Amino acid sequence: MRLSKLFAPTLRENPAEAEVPSHRLLLRAAFIRPVVSGISATLPLGLRTMRKVERIVREEMDASGAQEIRLPITLPADPWKTTGRYGLYGDLLFKLRDRHGREMLLGPTQEEAVTPLVAGDRPSYRDLPVNLYQIEWKYRDEFRPRFGLLRGREFLMKDAYSFDRDEGGMARSYQVMSAAYRRIFDRCGLRYVVVEAEPGQIGGGINHEFMAVAEVGEDLFVECADGDYIADMKAARPLVLQPDVRVETEPLTEVHTPGAAAVEAVAAFLSRDRTEVLKCMMFDVDGRPVAVLVPGDREIEEAKLERLFFPKPVRTFDEEDFVAHGLAKGYVGPRGLPDGVQILADHMVRGKGNWVTGANRPDHHVTGANTPRDFRVDLYEDVVVIRSGDRCPNDGGELRVGRSIVVGHIYQLGTKYSDPLKATFVDEDGSERPFEMGCYGIGISRIMAAVAEQYHDDAGLTWPKAIAPFQAAVIVANRDDERASLEGERIYEELTELGVDAVVDDRDETAGVKFADADLVGYPVQVVVGRKGIGRGTADVKVRRTGERSHVPLGEATSAAVNALSAAP
RNA sequence: CGGGACGUGGCGCAGUUUGGCAGCGCGCAGCGUUCGGGACGCUGAGGUCGCGGGUUCAAAUCCCGCCGUCCCGACCA
Numbered sequence: 119m120r121l122s123k124l125f126a127p128t129l130r131e132n133p134a135e136a137e138v139p140s141h142r143l144l145l146r147a148a149f150i151r152p153v154v155s156g157i158s159a160t161l162p163l164g165l166r167t168m169r170k171v172e173r174i175v176r177e178e179m180d181a182s183g184a185q186e187i188r189l190p191i192t193l194p195a196d197p198w199k200t201t202g203r204y205g206l207y208g209d210l211l212f213k214l215r216d217r218h219g220r221e222m223l224l225g226p227t228q229e230e231a232v233t234p235l236v237a238g239d240r241p242s243y244r245d246l247p248v249n250l251y252q253i254e255w256k257y258r259d260e261f262r263p264r265f266g267l268l269r270g271r272e273f274l275m276k277d278a279y280s281f282d283r284d285e286g287g288m289a290r291s292y293q294v295m296s297a298a299y300r301r302i303f304d305r306c307g308l309r310y311v312v313v314e315a316e317p318g319q320i321g322g323g324i325n326h327e328f329m330a331v332a333e334v335g336e337d338l339f340v341e342c343a344d345g346d347y348i349a350d351m352k353a354a355r356p357l358v359l360q361p362d363v364r365v366e367t368e369p370l371t372e373v374h375t376p377g378a379a380a381v382e383a384v385a386a387f388l389s390r391d392r393t394e395v396l397k398c399m400m401f402d403v404d405g406r407p408v409a410v411l412v413p414g415d416r417e418i419e420e421a422k423l424e425r426l427f428f429p430k431p432v433r434t435f436d437e438e439d440f441v442a443h444g445l446a447k448g449y450v451g452p453r454g455l456p457d458g459v460q461i462l463a464d465h466m467v468r469g470k471g472n473w474v475t476g477a478n479r480p481d482h483h484v485t486g487a488n489t490p491r492d493f494r495v496d497l498y499e500d501v502v503v504i505r506s507g508d509r510c511p512n513d514g515g516e517l518r519v520g521r522s523i524v525v526g527h528i529y530q531l532g533t534k535y536s537d538p539l540k541a542t543f544v545d546e547d548g549s550e551r552p553f554e555m556g557c558y559g560i561g562i563s564r565i566m567a568a569v570a571e572q573y574h575d576d577a578g579l580t581w582p583k584a585i586a587p588f589q590a591a592v593i594v595a596n597r598d599d600e601r602a603s604l605e606g607e608r609i610y611e612e613l614t615e616l617g618v619d620a621v622v623d624d625r626d627e628t629a630g631v632k633f634a635d636a637d638l639v640g641y642p643v644q645v646v647v648g649r650k651g652i653g654r655g656t657a658d659v660k661v662r663r664t665g666e667r668s669h670v671p672l673g674e675a676t677s678a679a680v681n682a683l684s685a686a687p
Numbered sequence: 688c689g690g691g692a693c694g695u696g697g698c699g700c701a702g703u704u705u706g707g708c709a710g711c712g713c714g715c716a717g718c719g720u721u722c723g724g725g726a727c728g729c730u731g732a733g734g735u736c737g738c739g740g741g742u743u744c745a746a747a748u749c750c751c752g753c754c755g756u757c758c759c760g761a762c763c764a
Contacts, residue, residue, distance in 0.1 A: 127697090127714095129698060129699090129714095130698075130699085130713065130714075130725065131698060131699045131700095131712095131713070131714095132698095132699080133698075133699085134693085134694095134698090134699070134700090134756085134757080135756060135757055136757090137757075137758075152756090154755085154756090155755085155756065155757085261688075261761090262759095262760095262761095264757085264758085379764055380763085380764065381763080381764080397763070397764075398764075399762095399763060399764065400764080412763085416763090417763055418763065420763095433762090434762050434763080434764090435762090435764085436762080440764090446764095447764055448764045449764080450764065476764080503763095593723090595722085595723045595724095596722055596723070597722070598721090598722060599722085627725090628721090628722060628723090628724090628725075628726060629722070629723045629724065629725095630722095630723080630724040630725045630726075631724090631725050631726095632723095632724090632725090633723080633724045633725080634724065634725045635725085637724090646723070648722095648723050649722085649723075650723055651723085658723090
């Protein structure tokens with residue numbers, strides 16, 4: 119490719135709308151252009167990098183035995199209602215109607231499409247396992263798109279779906295995908311961690327996220343200082359130390375706490391520590407009231423509740439809910455709740471007592487509340503938000519919080535979709551059984567941004583050679599020097615001949631502009647041919663990532679560039 | 688959805704407080720000089736000042752409404 123012909127209008131100044139490095143640089147280096155919030159156009163350079171990521175993904179998926187298909191983006195809404203995800207996704211779905219008024223949606227993921235597809239031909243157990251994947255654009259009307267490609271409303275995703283006969287098969291398919299994912303992210307050059315995670319709106323049991331470590335990451339993870347545990351913050355289970363000493367049980371006493379609704383206020387009013395207050399939060403789970411109890415210094419991880427009740431939508435009570443259930447907002451406690459309210463408590467509540475908690479009466483709390491004497495707990499579950507300093511569930515070590523960008527997520531779904539969609543195969547004994555499914559996602563467009571986030575410097579992007587839009591740039595430094603142009607052309611052609619993805623900067627621009635653009639775009643290797651070098655019979659080879667330069671004899675410039683490239687990261 | 692900021696040639700911004708010829712830098716076009724780290728000079732093109740309404744002799748500027756973009760937050764009782 120000749121840069122004089124390439125559509126790559128680079129920007130000298132930072133676009134006003136871009137805050138994070140990846141977004142800023144992808145815009146400046148002409149990889150993408152904004153269209154509307156959360157949706158971008160992809161320019162030639164961006165498309166080349168994305169295609170290279172795609173190719174890596176495709177190769178590893180194919181090598182792992184998965185087969186590529188293509189599912190529609192425009193989907194009927196009905197199967198989504200069957201699985202309950204129509205309500206669960208809610209406004210996150212791009213919804214539309216066709217001319218007959220039929221409800222449709224733009225696919226945010228494709229379980230509802232692929233499952234009937236496989237079940238439709240009523241396969242035999244002999245046909246299993248099957249793993250189908252596609253690379254296609256996905257649509258999610260995010261409540262707050264941000265950071266360019268990192269959280270867009272339209273994004274390119276590889277999604278795969280495995281169908282197995284039994285749980286053992288599902289676990290094997292899962293392992294195969296997990297291994298393929300590691301190879302993919304390794305080849306892309308990403309620095310990443312694999313963590314236990316929350317299944318979110320996909321649902322299911324065992325699942326892992328592949329997180330690219332990055333300061334601007336929206337996703338938090340915790341890691342044990344001893345290195346034996348790592349998990350998504352939303353999934354991490356803190357080790358709960360039970361107090362050894364049982365304190366004397368206090369009598370239950372109602373106290374007047376006017377205006378002290380929040381935990382902070384109650385604790386201050388009664389001169390107690392926040393940890394002595396029992397926080398009682400009300401949730402609506404698909405129309406049913408659920409009270410959730412955690413210590414007053416703790417917060418509730420809604421993702422954990424969603425997982426517990428999947429696929430029923432979980433939301434906190436609004437004003438109307440409090441009125442409808444006759445509850446005093448700010449003064450709710452587990453004692454004296456109306457019948458039919460399920461009471462769920464975190465493990466941290468177990469074994470402690472003498473709580474200060476709401477009295478279910480405006481402006482009143484109780485002290486000395488103990489279970490089971492004063493209130494019941496229907497279920498103990500892990501529901502708290504983990505935080506730095508919590509104990510590792512494996513060895514009690516200290517947990518620390520890190521930031522990352524989720525680039526891949528794999529799930530063991532079991533029969534979460536095959537059951538409601540009645541997706542079955544015929545087993546050996548002639549019976550129809552639901553598939554044991556898995557699903558596996560990779561954000562292709564997000565990988566491009568995540569790599570940009572990990573690999574850049576003040577001058578621009580520093581792509582790993584595997585996914586750089588071009589591997590090498592031949593820069594003709596003196597546009598008025600015919601010799602430089604000829605040598606540049608020669609080296610460019612030789613590189614291309616050798617299978618190197620190269621460009622030649624033959625633009626009518628000054629050397630400074632060409633150098634700056636080459637650094638900005640981030641070609642892993644630059645070859646500079648100019649009057650100065652030609653005078654002494656040399657060209658320069660520069661490795662972008664390290665900044666390392668060397669003078670090489672003009673005649674050996676091509677092979678020197680090839681060598682530099684093979685040595686480059 | 689709540690809060691905040693912003694919206695002025697392709698990009699980055701000033702001008703709005705105090706209404707009075709629409710500006711600057713970069714980029715773009717032409718000519719000339721330059722030519723190894725974002726060159727210089729001269730000439731030039733390019734703007735419904737986000738949109739709609741209102742006030743006024745006069746609105747980028749004041750008032751009302753809407754739209755868009757970005758940032759922060761989102762029920763913690």
